[in-house]
Amino acid sequence: MAFLNAHQLAFIFGLLGNIVSFSVFLAPIPTFYTIYKKKSSDGYQSIPYVVALLSTSLLLYYGVLKTNATMIISINAIGIVIESAYLLLFLIYASTKEKMYTAKSLLVFNVGGFGVMMALTIFLLKGWQRINAVGWICAAFNLAVFASPLSIMRRVIKTKSVEFMPFFLSFFLTLCATTWFFYGLFVKDMFIALRTI
Numbered sequence: 001m002a003f004l005n006a007h008q009l010a011f012i013f014g015l016l017g018n019i020v021s022f023s024v025f026l027a028p029i030p031t032f033y034t035i036y037k038k039k040s041s042d043g044y045q046s047i048p049y050v051v052a053l054l055s056t057s058l059l060l061y062y063g064v065l066k067t068n069a070t071m072i073i074s075i076n077a078i079g080i081v082i083e084s085a086y087l088l089l090f091l092i093y094a095s096t097k098e099k100m101y102t103a104k105s106l107l108v109f110n111v112g113g114f115g116v117m118m119a120l121t122i123f124l125l126k127g128w129q130r131i132n133a134v135g136w137i138c139a140a141f142n143l144a145v146f147a148s149p150l151s152i153m154r155r156v157i158k159t160k161s162v163e164f165m166p167f168f169l170s171f172f173l174t175l176c177a178t179t180w181f182f183y184g185l186f187v188k189d190m191f192i193a194l195r196t197i
Helices: 008-025 030-038 047-065 068-092 096-124 127-161 166-184 191-196
Strands: none
Touching: 008 068, 008 127, 008 166, 030 068, 030 191, 047 096, 047 127, 068 096, 096 127, 166 191
């Protein structure tokens, strides 16, 4: 019986990464069902979803710049649609103050930050320099995605209640990090592997 080669293992972990990432994107459904049912986003924060939208946008851009990055492109395109839907639902049921905060966050990070980064990398860098720069940005920013659910920890400690702690999101983020680490390892893409450490 022969062992699988690096290309086959990369495909397996890429496929698992897509499946688990899709689960990560779906993990907040109970949260948004509660928001919909209560007709209020009171107690929930939009920042993890703003950060996740920016992360998926960055990774989609990185995937487009790379060659043979179908696994990265497909899941991040899906992620952009799902995260946008969550943010739209959040905005519908948020207080005016939260709507303003979320809209400002989207404008600053997702329009301004992403737009400036994209413009700078397009006009100032070429070829592998551009891919490496975007790769480093993705790796650094993905640390924020994996840490963003921790932003609610203060409330959990203060109220001694895990009601607002997204357990499924935290669980699937850990599983997701593991699968993408191995995918990055097998395709020899340190930016994909590094982003999840």
